[in-house]
Amino acid sequence: MGDAVEIEVAGRTVRVSSPERVVYPERGFTKLDVVHYYQAVGEGIMRALHHRPTMLQRFPGGVGGEMFFQKRVPHKGVPDWIETTEITFPSGRTADELCPADLAHVLWAVQMNALVFHPWPVRGTDVDHPDxxxxxxxxxxxxxxxxxxxxxxxxxxxxxxxxxxxxxxxxxxxxxxxxxxxxxxxxxxxxxxxxxxxxxxxxxxxxxxxxxxxxxxxxxxxxxxxxxxxxxxxTIACAYSLRATARGTVSTPVTWDELTRVEPDDFDLATVAERFARIGDPHAGIDDxxxxxxxxxxxxxxxxxxxxxxxxYPPDYPKMPGEPKRVQPSRAKD
The missing domain is CATH 3.30.70.3300 (Alpha-Beta Plaits)
Structure with missing residues (x-):
């Protein structure tokens, strides 16, 4: 798997173990390829993730193997600079979720075998009011x-x-x-x-x-x-997040005019970094x-x-005021 490497990013040092481990078997992309991809699109993905509570989709064995969603950041064994935010689920339970303050948070998540980032539509400073x-x-x-x-x-x-x-x-x-x-x-x-x-x-x-x-x-x-x-x-996979597809596709910002000319497979781990370097981020003005x-x-x-x-509402929600009967029509008829 190769010796661990240390990446300097945002004033932090992130240690990446097993950098040569293949995480996209069909394309041969490695863990270090994923790290370098997120470095290359760092400005774009941080525009999408900055200070947003974020669920991680993790793949310890790479795409095609075991997968799980992580909503809670452990309280032990985590660098002291990792920022979290408490969010509340519909059930009333709470969790401390990763709340990326800089690109080092993203690369730390990749070190933890995260490939896909699912942020809430809120900021960590105001978790009850979507923006x-x-x-x-x-x-x-x-x-x-x-x-x-x-x-x-x-x-x-x-x-x-x-x-x-x-x-x-x-x-x-x-x-x-x-x-x-x-x-x-x-x-x-x-x-x-x-x-x-x-x-x-x-x-x-x-x-x-x-x-x-x-x-x-x-x-x-x-x-x-x-x-x-x-x-x-x-949550939805954010802009510039990799997806768990065999090809290693990316959820990619485009202009309105581009949208009618592209195909999803145009955008993957091998192409989006070059595109970002060439044209920048089509979502650059979104915060304004x-x-x-x-x-x-x-x-x-x-x-x-x-x-x-x-x-x-989704099935795991408590019954909400004013909500219609939550039963599929074919069963309701029975």
Whole structure:
């Protein structure tokens, strides 16, 4: 596996053991390749992770082997400079999650066999008020990346009408993610209501291709707008995060014009570092484009008056006020 190496980053020394261990078997990418990748895109991934509570997706045996999600940072055996933030789950339980203050935190996580980074849409200084609206376009069976891109064009139109800037990225798979920075004035319930409101507007404009149906049996051959990604404790792989795919794809920020010309496999561990060096980060201006969420909350109130209230929460949530019956339709009929 080779001798351990020491990486100097952000004024810290991060020791990387077994640097030659292969973590992406199909491509032969090693642990040290992952370290160098995250160094190369450091400015971009820190823009996505900075001071955000972050769940780690870890692969002790590399992609294709054992995998687990880590929400809690141990209290022992961790460098004293590692920063954490206490977050609260829907159950009321709490955890001290990694809260990256600099790139050394990212490389420490890689040393711990983390490949994928899943940050909350909040900052560690205010964990109950999201500052990032996440629109997740998830192709269902029978649809693909091109369909998600088509729907993203409709999202772009809606955001333009609101006077908002949306920041698209590939998911690293078949989907598309669009982020909107927002002022952290509202809680998760309001953030999720806003996500439902814009999802319904997308569905109205593209009923042929878009669904907001939570139950898979009702979605059909469409792109699902996953409004529950704005529920508390739901996370998405961040910009510049590697994904656990055989190819080593990356969830990659793109411009709106690029989105119609790219494929997910264009962006992987071997290509994104060079791209970042050449063009920089298409999301570089995201922190300067925060918006007022009020228009979407007004849409939500309008929808409620018209009989379109809340939608189901994820199954691990306690029953929420105003939530419809949480049972899949085929079982409800029985």
């Amino acid at each position: 990032e609206l996440r629109i997740d376009l998830d192709p269902q069976p029978g649809t693909d990346f091109d369909d998600a891109v088509s729907v993203a064009g409709t999202v772009r139109e809606i955001l333009a009408e609101l006077g908002w800037t949306g920041w698209p990225k590939t998911s690293g798979g078949r989907g598309v993610h669009i982020y909107v920075r927002m002022f952290p004035r509202w809680g998760f319930i309001e953030g999720r209501r806003a996500a439902i409101a814009i999802a319904r507007e997308i569905e109205r404009r593209r009923p042929d291709l878009v669904t907001t149906a939570w139950w898979k049996e009702l979605r059909g051959v469409k792109v699902f707008v996953d409004y529950n990604q704005m529920a508390r404790d739901r 484009a925060a918006v007022d969420l009020t228009p979407l909350l007004e849409w939500a109130e309008r929808d409620e008056r018209e009989g379109n209230g809340d939608l189901p």
